[in-house]
Amino acid sequence: MKGIFKRALGVVLVALLALPALVVAQSPSKSGEIVLKWPCIWVGKDSKAQAVAEIVESFNTANAGKIRVEIEPQPDYNAYEQKVRTSLAAGVAPGDIFTIKLNATTKEYYQSKLLMEFSKELSGAWKSSFDAGALAQSTVDGKLKTLPFETAILPIWYNMDALRKAGVAAPPATMAEFWTALDKLKASGVYPMSQMTGDVNAWTSMIWFSHFAVSLGGQKVWEKPFTDKAFVESAKLMQRIFKDYTTPDAVGAGAGVSGGHFLAGRTAVFANGPWYAGRADLRATPFFPSVTIAAAPSAGPNKGIMISRLQANIAAGETTDKARRAAIINFLKYLTAPENVAKIAKSSGAMFAVKTNYLPEDALQKQFYTIAAASKTTATDLEAALGAEATLEFAQQLGALVLGQITPESFCAAVERKIDR
Amino acid sequence: MRRTKGFTAVATSILKWAVLVFFLLVALLPLCWLVLNSLKTNLELQTSPFAFPARPAFENYANAMAMANLPRLFLNSIIVAVGTVFLNLLVSSMAGFVLAREEWRGRDAVRTALEAGVLVPIIAFMVPYFTLVTKLGLYDKLYTLILVYAAINIPVSIFLITSFMRAIPKELEEAAIIDGCGFFQRYARVILPLSRSGLVTAGTFCFIYAWNEFVMAMLLTSSLSSRTIQLGIRFFTSQFITDYAGMFAAIVISMAPSVIGYVFLHNKIIAGLTAGAVKG
C-alpha cells in the first residue's frame, strides 16, 4: 500500500513538473505552405459567417499549397475583445489576422509593435477602393495599423404603423414636430420611445444623445470639453425624454430590454444600427414593413448630420518574414475586394468602408444604404469618439441625471473628468 | 404540558415545510423559466418572458443538437471536468492532510495564503495566465484547461477539505498509529475515507466550475480539439444578436450531465459515506 502511494505520488509530481517539457513546439507547416490564423467573430449565428467562410475557402483553393487561412471561431464578441487585449498585453499578437472596433480606447493598440503597418502596401487601386473618410479615421499619428472594414450608421427608427395610428404622418424633422409626435404617441396608448441606461454604454440612449450633441455643437463637437453648452443642452433633452416619453423600466434597462419593447410594439421610436434590420424576430413583427429610419430631428443649428462609426477594422500580426507579410497582404486584398465585400453585404445587410455598387433588395436594408449615401456629413457617436471610460461614466450618470439626482451641468462635469485628452 | 408540546411540534412542522417549499420555488423558478423559454421563439421571449409559447418551438432543440461539433465539445467537457476533479482532489487532499493533521512550523501561514486564494477575482489574472500558458507552450491544449481549473479550485478545495479533516477525532488517528500505520497509511486509510464527504463536496464544486467555466476556456484555447461545451453554447451569441431561445435549449442540453453527475455523486456516494460514518 505504502509503495503504491509513493509511486502514484511520484508519477503526479513528475507529470506536473515535466508538463512544460512534454509540449512540442508548434510544428512548422508542411512543404512551405504559409498558414494564417484568423480568430474570427463572423462565425456561428453571425449573419456574415457563411459569406466569410466561402471567401476564405475560395482563397485557400486558389492558393493551394502556398497560403492557407484558418478561421478560429470566436463566437462571443465581448470575450473576443477580452482575448485581443489580453493577448496584446501579454506581448503576443492575437492572430495573423484579427479585427478590432476602433475607438478612442482601442486607438491605444496603435502603440503596439505587434500590429502590422499598412500604409506602404495600401496604395493605388486598393487604396481608392476604400472610403477616404474611413481611412482618415483609421489613421492615427500618420500610421495605418488597421484597415476600415465594417461601418454603420446609427439612425432613429420609427414604427410608422404606430405613428400613423397616433396621427403622425412622417418622421419628425424639427424638435417641435418631435415633441408633438411623442405627445400624440403617448395619447394613443403606447410609450413613445425605447431608452436605456444599462450595459456599459447605455447604447440606444447614447445614440440619441450623440444625435442631439452633434446637431447642437456640430460635427467636431466631441473635441470640445464635455461641459460645453451643446452637451448640457443634450443632457436636458435626455432628462425630458426619460421623464415623459419612455418606459418605466428605462433606467437600468439593457439593450435587450430596449429592443424588446420596440419589437413588442410597446414603444414606437428606437435607435440602432443596420444589423438590427436583419433580425428574424424583427421581421416576424406585424409592423416590420412600416419601419422607417431617419436622422434624428435637429436639436440645434446643424442639420442632417448622420451618426456613423467604424464597426470592425482589420488588423494583422506584425512579422519580419517577407513571404508571410506578402501572404497576409494578399489575403487582405482578396477579402476587401469589392466583389467579395458585396457578397458579405448581400448576405448580412451590413455596411462597409469598401466602395461597392451593391444596393440591398430588402426595403429596410436599402433605406440604410440610401440614407448613408445621402448624408452630406457624418460624425461619430459618443463611444467611438470618447472611449470606454467616458462612455461608462455617461451611462452610469445618465441614470442619476434622469432620476433628477444630479443637474445636467454636474452630469457633464462628471463625464468630462473621465475624458482622456 | 402535553398540549403545548403538541402545538409546538405542529408549528415547527408547518414552519419547516414552509421553508422547504419556499426554497423549492426559488430553485425551480429559473429552471422552469429556462425550459419554458427554450421552447419559445426569440420574439416571444423578448416580448413576453413569462407567457407560454403559442406553439412549443422544439426546433430550438434540433438547432442546438445540430450545433457544430456538439458531441466533440461534450466529450472534451467531460474529459476536462473529470480530469479537473481528479487532479484537484488528489493534490488538495494531500496538502489538506498535512495542513489539518500534522504539526509543523509555518503551517498556519501556508494555510492562510492558500485560503486567501478564494478571494482572487480570476479575471484580474487574465494577462499573467495568458503569458504563463503561452510561454510554457501550453496554449490550445485540452490538458491545459485541466491544469488551470484544478489550480484555480485549490483554495476552495483546501478550505473544505481541511475543514472536514480537522473535524475527525484525534483518537481515531491515534488508534491507527498504535496499529502501526505510518504517514502514508494514515493519509490513505484513515483520513481520506473519513473525510470523504468533504472530498465529494469539493469535487462537486470542481466539477461544476470546470463544466461551466467560459472565460479561461475562450482565452486559452482556439481549436475544436481543446474547446469545451460552454464555447459551443456561445455560438448562439453573435456580435449583435443573441439567439436566446436557441442558447437556452443548448444550456438545457448541456446541464444534463452536471445534473446526472450531481445526483449520482450525492445519492450514491454520500449514501455510502453516511453509512460508513455511522459505523465509524
Added chain:
Amino acid sequence: MRKRRNPNAVKIALFLTPVLVLFTAFFVYPFVFTFVASLTRWRGIGAMRFIGFANFGKLLGDPTFRLAIRNNVIWALASGFVQVPLAALVALILAREPRGWKALRTIYFLPNVISTVALAMVWSALYNPQYGAFNAIRGLIGLAPRNYLGDPATALVSVIIQGVLYIGYFMIIILAAAMSIPRELYEAAEIDGATTLQQEFRITIPMLRGTLVTAITLAMAYGMRHFESTYLMTGGGPAYATTTMGIDLFNKMDALRYSEASAAGVILILLGTLVIVGIRKALGKGDPMAEAGQ
C-alpha cells in the same frame, strides 16, 4: 511557541509540493505580476512605467471605488450572515431526512449548476416594472409598480436578495457535515426528552461550529469578490449603485487601464484577506479545533 521539528518533515514537504507548485504558478506569480503592474502606468501595450503607489491613492480617493468597497462589505455581510444561516436552516431540516429530502437536496442545488446568464435574465425579468412578477403582485394589492433594478435606492438590495436566496453551495457543505454527526448523540438526547429544536441547539450547532465558520468565511470571501450576477443584471448601475470592486476592476481592464485594474485587484485581495483573518479570529474563539488552526 516553538514547535519541535516534525519527524515527517520530508513527507510533509512531499505532500505539499504539488499544491505549492500549482499555487505558485497560478496564484503567487499572477499576484506578483498584478502587484508590480499596480505600481506602474501601463495600458497593456509596451513597457510598464514605474510610478509608485499613485494608482492606489487615485483609487482610494475615487468615490466610485469607495462605493464599490462599501457594496462589497454589504455583500460579504449578507452572504455570511443571511445566506449561510438560511443554508444552515435548510441543511438542518434536510439532515433529519423529511419526506422527499433527497429530491429536495438535488433541486436546491440545481440553480448552482445552471448558467449565471440564465439566472440573471430570469431575475431581471422578475424585477421588471412592466412585465415582472413582483410588480404584478404589487398591482394586485393596489401598489404602483417599482423599477427595482433601476432605482438606486432598491437596486443593491434587489441584486443581493437574488444572490443570497441561492443557498445550494453552502447547504451541501453544511448538510455533508451534519449528516456525519453520529446518530447515537441524538438517540441519547431523545431519551432525555429533548425536543427537536433543543437537540439542534445542543448537539447539531455546536458540532457544526467548524463547518459553519468555514461556510461563513467562504461566503464572505465570495461576497468580497462578487462580480458576475450583478454585472449581468445591472452592469453596476444605475449611477454605480450596485458596483463592486470586481465590476470596477473589469471596467478598468475594458478601458485598458491595466495598472489601475491591478491596483483594484490588490486592494480587493488584501481587504478580503483581512476579512477572512478577522472572521476566523472572531468566530474561532472557544473552538479548540479552530484555535489550533490559528
